[in-house]
Amino acid sequence: MQFVQGQHVSECGRASAGVNPIHANMETDMKDLERLVYGFGDTPHGRIVVARSESGIRAVLFGADNAALAEDLAARFPDADLVPAGMGMDRAIxxxxxxxxxxxxVGELVLDLKGTAFQLAVWDALRAIQPGDTASYAEVAAAIGKPGAVRAVAAACAANPVAVIVPCHRxxxxxxxxxxxxxGVERKRALLAWETAA
Structure with a gap:
């Protein structure tokens, strides 16, 4: 495992050196619906939906088709005003x-992640794992200063809303x-093989 040099994002959301900027926020009760614009695209690893807020990319999800992706997006962001953007998302996708x-x-992408302080720390540590490398859950836990939190790290990986860009597959x-x-484990295997061969 090789982490890039530099500080991990703190609870206030400072970006690691050499990694894309991130607008990180602690979860708060939102009385007003947040507007998320989304669109669909194709990758070598499957169909995706990309959603963004005014501050950056909030989600990249894999799915079988547009209907399944829209359903997954709605389930993940039940309190958001989800707006299909059509060609307006072409550049982001x-x-x-x-x-x-x-x-x-990856530095060209600005992320707008929301989560607990622990989730944000895990997601930032994941972004420090370089393509072609992997890390164990225990190594990630140690990297964020929580060596006993291996299961919690796994849970944070499962909650990651930004596939590949926040590389929980590594x-x-x-x-x-x-x-x-x-x-899917087969997609994870394919992603790792793709990165190793690159």
Whole structure:
């Protein structure tokens, strides 16, 4: 496992050196619906939906088709005003796909992640795992200063809303075997193989 050099995002959301900027927020009770604009696209690893707020990309999800993706997005963000953008999301989707293909640096994407302080710390640590490398859940827990929180790290990985860009697929068991992946173990295997071959 190789983490990039630099500080991890703190609870206030400071970005790691060498990693894309992130607008991180603690979860709060939202009385007003937040507007998230979304659109669909294709990648070598399947169909995706990309959703963004005014501050940055909030979600990248894999799914079988547009209907399944829209349903997953609505389930993940029940308190958001979800607005289909049509071609208005083309540039953002193209950027996400280029990053997935290794044709653009991840630093070109601005993320707007929301979660608990622990989740944000885990997601930031994941972004420090370089393509072609993997880390165990125990190594991620140690990297954020919580060596006893291995199961909580796994839960934070499962809650990750930004596939590939926040690379939870690069986290494996301590023996190197693949564990569960929200979008399927076979997709996880394919993503790792793709990155290793790149």
């Amino acid at each position: 193209a950027q996400v796909v280029d990053v997935m293909l290794g044709e653009a640096p 986290v494996v068991r301590s023996d190197g075997s693949l564990s569960g992946y929200r979008w």
